[in-house]
Amino acid sequence: MNSTLPSISFQSPCFKLQSAPQLRLRPPRQQPIHTRKQGLPLKPIHAALRPDRNGGLNNPNRRGATLPSSPLSDVVQEFYSSLNEKNSKRLDKLIAPDCVIEDTAYYKPLDVKCTHIYFKRLMESMGENVKFATDEVCQGAEHTAAVMWHLEWNGYTIPFTKGCSFYICSENGAVLLIRKVHIFDESPLKPGKWALEILNIVTNLLNMFPKIAEGFLKDPEAVVQPFVKLYKFYVEPFILPFLAYYTHFWTYVARGLTVVLHILYNLIKRLI
Incomplete structure (x- = not known):
């Protein structure tokens, strides 16, 4: 038994496997850092910014603090100050000629004219008393910034006016201009726990009717057509004239009742 053991060697392959440390996998926490596209992660540069009575964003007397100065932060401050001061000329200088707005309150993005x-x-x-109050500003790479905001009236928070705006800026020489804005408004409807129930119902409907769901998601306005x-074809040519006649009919009835009541009033006044 002892004479056969030295003739079998397993150490050479083992040494070959251990001599290649570059094959070791990196920790999973470091993997996304090298593979994620630069510019996606947002880093907060300041938080809890609030406007003063004049519409400024840098008021140390309130619970906000001064935003660190940078070209991107200056554009954000100038943008909200222009809105609060109703200065449209200064606001136009901050917006790129091809600026587009995507607001969740609209079905389609707003073009340059809109x-x-x-x-x-x-x-x-x-108006004169409503101002934007900036709660948090997050700055990312490649001239991107996200802003949490709400509206105030004479310093008092207006309910259901919270929102988040995501700005994409571009360089125009030595100046940064706002090229695209994503606006996410707070919904006045608060479904609470029913939100997940509604999501479950919608998901089941999409799975039950995949073809209809695909057509609806591709063109939501096609469902309304x-x-x-x-x-x-039916309501406008037939029902609307009837409704118009019905409205005029009751107008004449009201006038007739008015005349009758006026006559009765005069008769009662003479008898009394």
């Missing part, structure tokens, strides 16, 4: 109209109507709707055609 973008300027959007900001103009926003400042008109805010049959109802629009139904309205144009």
Whole structure:
């Protein structure tokens, strides 16, 4: 038995396997850092920023602090200060000519023309007393920033006005301009625990009718088209004239009742 053991050697393959440390896998925590595209992770540069009475964002007397100065943070501060001060000329200088807005309140992104109209109507709707208050600003690579905000009226928080905006800026010479804005508004409807139930129902419906679901997700407005055609061919030519006649009819009835009541009032007044 002892004479046969030396003739079998397993040490050479073992040494070959152990002599290649470069084959060892890296820890899973370090793997995404090298494979993830640079610019995706957002790093907070400051938090809890709030405007003062004049609409500024750097007021140390309130619970916010001063935002560290950088070209991107300056654009963000200038943007919200322009909205609070209703300064459309200064706001136009911060927006790129091809700026696009994607707001969750709209079905489609707003093009360049609609973008300027959007900001103009926003400042008109805010009036003199409503201001943007910035709660947190996160800055990422490649001129990207995310801002948590809400609206205030004379320093008081307005309910259901929280939101988050994601800004993508581009260089125009030595100046940064806002090229794209993603706006996520707070929904006034709070389903709470029913949100997951609704999600479960929607998911089951999508799985039960995959072809209809695929067509709806590709073009959501196509679902409304049959109802629009139904309205144009049946409701508009037949029902609307009837409703118009019905409205006029009750108008004459109301006038007649008014005359009758007026006559009765005069008769009772004479008898008394």
